[in-house]
Amino acid sequence: xxxxxxxxxxxxxxxxxxxxxxxxxxxxxxxxxxxxxxxxxxxxxxxxxxxxxxxxxxxxxxxxxxxxxxxxxxxxxxxxxxxxxxxxxxxxxxxxxxxxxxxxxxxxxxxxxxxxxxxxxxxxxxxxxxxxxxxxxxxxxxxxxxxxxxxxxxxxxxxxxxxxxxxxxxxxxxxxxxxxxxxxxxxxxxxxxxxxxxxxxxxxxxxxxxxxxxxxxxxxxxxxxxxxxxxxxxxxxxxxxxxxxxxxxxxxxxxxxxxxxxxxxxxxxxxxxxxxxxxxxxxxxxxxxxxxxxxxxxxxxxxxxxxxxxxxxxxxxxxxxxxxxxxxxxxxxxxxxxxxxxxxxxxxxxxxxxxxxxxxxxxxxxxxxxxxxxxxxxxxxxxxxxxxxxxxxxxxxxxxxxxxxxxxxxxxxxxxxxxxxx
Amino acid sequence: xxxxxxxxxxxxxxxxxxxxxxxxxxxxxxxxxxxxxxxxxxxxxxxxxxxxxxxxxxxxxxxxxxxxxxxxxxxxxxxxxxxxxxxxxxxxxxxxxxxxxxxxxxxxxxxxxxxxxxxxxxxxxxxxxxxxxxxxxxxxxxxxxxxxxxxxxxxxxxxxxxxxxxxxxxxxxxxxxxxxxxxxxxxxxxxxxxxxxxxxxxxxxxxxxxxxxxxxxxxxxxxxxxxxxxxxxxxxxxxxxxxxxxxxxxxxxxxxxxxxxxxxxxxxxxxxxxxxxxxxxxxxxxxxxxxxxxxxxxxxxxxxxxxxxxxxxxxxxxxxxxxxxxxxxxxxxxxxxxxxxxxxxxxxxxxxxxxxxxxxxxxxxxxxxxxxxxxxxxxxxxxxxxxxxxxxxxxxxxxxxxxxxxxxxxxxxxxxxxxxxxxxx
Numbered sequence: 001x002x003x004x005x006x007x008x009x010x011x012x013x014x015x016x017x018x019x020x021x022x023x024x025x026x027x028x029x030x031x032x033x034x035x036x037x038x039x040x041x042x043x044x045x046x047x048x049x050x051x052x053x054x055x056x057x058x059x060x061x062x063x064x065x066x067x068x069x070x071x072x073x074x075x076x077x078x079x080x081x082x083x084x085x086x087x088x089x090x091x092x093x094x095x096x097x098x099x100x101x102x103x104x105x106x107x108x109x110x111x112x113x114x115x116x117x118x119x120x121x122x123x124x125x126x127x128x129x130x131x132x133x134x135x136x137x138x139x140x141x142x143x144x145x146x147x148x149x150x151x152x153x154x155x156x157x158x159x160x161x162x163x164x165x166x167x168x169x170x171x172x173x174x175x176x177x178x179x180x181x182x183x184x185x186x187x188x189x190x191x192x193x194x195x196x197x198x199x200x201x202x203x204x205x206x207x208x209x210x211x212x213x214x215x216x217x218x219x220x221x222x223x224x225x226x227x228x229x230x231x232x233x234x235x236x237x238x239x240x241x242x243x244x245x246x247x248x249x250x251x252x253x254x255x256x257x258x259x260x261x262x263x264x265x266x267x268x269x270x271x272x273x274x275x276x277x278x279x280x281x282x283x284x285x286x287x288x289x290x291x292x293x294x295x296x297x298x299x300x301x302x303x304x305x306x307x308x309x310x311x312x313x314x315x316x317x318x319x320x321x322x323x324x325x326x327x328x329x330x331x332x333x334x335x336x337x338x339x340x341x342x343x344x345x346x347x348x349x350x351x352x353x354x355x356x357x358x359x360x361x362x363x364x365x366x367x368x369x370x371x372x373x374x375x376x377x378x379x380x381x382x383x384x385x386x387x388x389x390x391x392x393x394x395x396x397x398x399x400x401x402x403x404x405x406x407x408x409x410x411x412x413x414x415x416x417x418x419x420x421x422x
Numbered sequence: 423x424x425x426x427x428x429x430x431x432x433x434x435x436x437x438x439x440x441x442x443x444x445x446x447x448x449x450x451x452x453x454x455x456x457x458x459x460x461x462x463x464x465x466x467x468x469x470x471x472x473x474x475x476x477x478x479x480x481x482x483x484x485x486x487x488x489x490x491x492x493x494x495x496x497x498x499x500x501x502x503x504x505x506x507x508x509x510x511x512x513x514x515x516x517x518x519x520x521x522x523x524x525x526x527x528x529x530x531x532x533x534x535x536x537x538x539x540x541x542x543x544x545x546x547x548x549x550x551x552x553x554x555x556x557x558x559x560x561x562x563x564x565x566x567x568x569x570x571x572x573x574x575x576x577x578x579x580x581x582x583x584x585x586x587x588x589x590x591x592x593x594x595x596x597x598x599x600x601x602x603x604x605x606x607x608x609x610x611x612x613x614x615x616x617x618x619x620x621x622x623x624x625x626x627x628x629x630x631x632x633x634x635x636x637x638x639x640x641x642x643x644x645x646x647x648x649x650x651x652x653x654x655x656x657x658x659x660x661x662x663x664x665x666x667x668x669x670x671x672x673x674x675x676x677x678x679x680x681x682x683x684x685x686x687x688x689x690x691x692x693x694x695x696x697x698x699x700x701x702x703x704x705x706x707x708x709x710x711x712x713x714x715x716x717x718x719x720x721x722x723x724x725x726x727x728x729x730x731x732x733x734x735x736x737x738x739x740x741x742x743x744x745x746x747x748x749x750x751x752x753x754x755x756x757x758x759x760x761x762x763x764x765x766x767x768x769x770x771x772x773x774x775x776x777x778x779x780x781x782x783x784x785x786x787x788x789x790x791x792x793x794x795x796x797x798x799x800x801x802x803x804x805x806x807x808x809x810x811x812x813x814x815x816x817x818x819x820x821x822x823x824x825x826x827x828x829x830x831x832x833x834x835x836x837x838x839x840x841x842x843x844x845x846x847x
């Protein structure tokens with residue numbers, strides 16, 4: 001087993017190991033904690049709807065299949081994984097996002113028994129045509145629930161207008177129509193491709209012993225045929241489909257999501273770029289910025305206002321969301337402030353205060369075993385190490401951040417609005 | 423796990439919750455006041471106004487920049503409902519001095535900042551400034567309105583309103599829009615004075631060590647206030663069963679409907695002796711091993727979510743679910759059938775053991791979360807002893823199946839609230 005030890009100035013350390021099956025394992029011991037948090041994940045999410053294995057022909061699968069598979073993996077021939085965890089007292093869950101599917105548990109007792117269950121049920125799929133069909137009802141209801149959710153719709157409406165072809169524009173759970181095409185064969189096909197240990201990771205944080213976790217992963221996860229997975233994406237134009245979209249739903253105040261599509265030349269963003277854009281967003285309209293204060297005092301935003309750098313394989317955009325009587329005025333003000341910063345530079349004092357605040361936020365993250373575990377999953381998907389963030393942040397300069405203003409181009413912006421239904 | 427209680431003055435106490443695993447210190451001021459329809463909105467607005475500015479930091483940009491320089495110290499505010507009381511919280515969380523880049527002394531500074539915000543607000547001539555008031559009132563009104571957009575929250579809120587029409591617990595935790603609109607700079611100032619003088623105050627500190635002088639300086643501030651008629655926090659009433667089930671249905675433009683049911687327990691309270699009620703509601707509809715999850719959701723596919731929660735201090739049990747319109751009646755019947763099964767003692771060993779294990783496990787997890795731990799000690803109001811999550815876990819382990827059945831037998835349906843999709847035009 002190949003292994004590396006990483007240490008941070010805060011006193012934490014972790015081991016990253018690669019098992020003979022190709023599985024990557026991260027373990028951080030937190031002996032003062034009562035609990036342990038574990039994730040078994042695969043780099044497979046809703047955007048992986050077309051792929052080839054090795055040099056084979058591309059396979060296109062129905063939208064929402066990664067999420068469907070997540071639901072089905074909880075079942076086995078003799079009961080579901082929930083009932084196995086129920087016997088140990090652990091609290092278990094799973095989620096599917098654009099680029100990953102994660103199965104997780106949190107417990108204070110019998111951690112190795114729980115880990116054994118986790119490693120077992122994720123590697124033992126069991127479904128028949130009948131059990132697959134049964135799930136359509138539950139997932140169909142889940143999809144409908146999201147259709148009624150204004151905060152979900154406002155984001156996806158924006159992404160649908162921002163992207164022509166990239167599957168990030170499609171709802172993670174798919175549609176009632178697309179999931180109707182899912183069958184056991186297709187599920188096995190996706191499973192056998194993406195649930196290969198070389199494409200997977202295990203993260204364990206908390207009151208655990210590293211050696212025990214590593215030897216369990218080595219013993220329980222058998223190697224599969226070494227494969228190379230190629231994601232297939234249609235060409236994505238640099239432009240956006242439309243600059244504006246609106247829908248009416250049951251909301252009291254209009255909701256908005258303003259996105260700026262970024263021109264990208266490579267599939268993934270570098271960590272330094274991500275940190276610089278995150279700082280830049282704070283400088284433009286974070287709580288210390290002049291713009292935030294103005295928008296708040298003018299009654300244009302409230303505490304729901306937020307922003308993020310949304311990025312993953314072959315997609316990247318900045319997003320500003322919130323509730324406002326006048327989403328267009330907020331949009332204009334954000335664009336104006338970006339222009340202003342472009343012309344006059346970044347306020348150095350503001351930059352250093354924000355950088356200091358972000359450093360504190362990174363320290364704070366180490367309070368929670370869950371948060372650390374989720375960050376391991378993030379670093380597994382993107383391929384950097386957990387403590388790199390602090391190192392990179394410390395070295396970032398005001399100039400580095402200024403250069404990232406290139407992520408904002410007015411003609412690549414999309415404003416999505418949810419207006420109140422009559 | 424050691425907890426030290428320091429009685430500060432009349433109706434005020436400090437609780438030091440020692441915990442060495444975190445990289446932060448959390449200090450929370452909890453103010454408890456009786457829920458009162460006339461005053462609820464002004465009280466609820468206070469934590470938000472107080473944590474956006476002060477005499478020293480008259481605008482929130484300056485305040486936020488200061489927080490950022492304190493390594494992103496987090497200031498938070500909330501107004502909650504706890505039994506028949508309103509709980510106003512204001513807190514600051516700051517990273518330990520040893521984690522700063524240049525060994526800066528943040529903790530003392532952060533705590534005095536929070537104190538200044540609460541005790542030295544930005545007021546003039548006995549009034550809060552018009553500008554701050556206007557902004558925070560608008561935000562409060564928008565927040566109340568946005569609850570309407572979240573149908574899950576809205577349905578739950580409507581259920582509680584229907585169940586407690588004439589009692590304090592039915593009051594919305596931040597008041598209604600009309601109440602917020604009526605607040606003036608002067609009335610808010612009066613509310614602030616009343617809060618300081620009459621609220622029961624509990625200051626919780628979750629940290630490796632108790633910051634020096636914290637409780638002494640607090641005592642000095644409180645003793646100058648002439649506190650009198652301080653709120654007694656032990657008087658929450660249980661819920662009386664309904665003579666006849668109250669049924670309310672509303673229709674809206676939606677794809678999915680919501681079904682919310684409210685039940686009463688025979689007893690209520692906040693002590694260690696309510697463990698049976700918690701286990702009962704958990705087996706009914708708590709975790710994925712519960713009757714509602716395994717049968718109504720998984721086997722019958724009647725709802726995407728279907729969960730029971732208990733508010734033991736009020737003797738209240740609620741069930742919330744998301745349903746298709748055509749399944750509304752079927753789901754209600756299925757939920758009631760599971761309750762009948764519980765009453766008649768149909769509890770498998772697996773259901774019972776899973777529930778005990780999951781509940782005790784989740785109580786141990788409290789010690790790993792700063793906010794959960796603080797919240798635990800802020801919520802222990804109706805019982806004279808400040809028992810720990812671990813002690814409550816011990817009580818749960820002592821619960822027997824027959825205790826659960828007995829608790830279930832006392833459960834009565836009170837109100838059914840349904841939010842259903844309108845007919846297609």
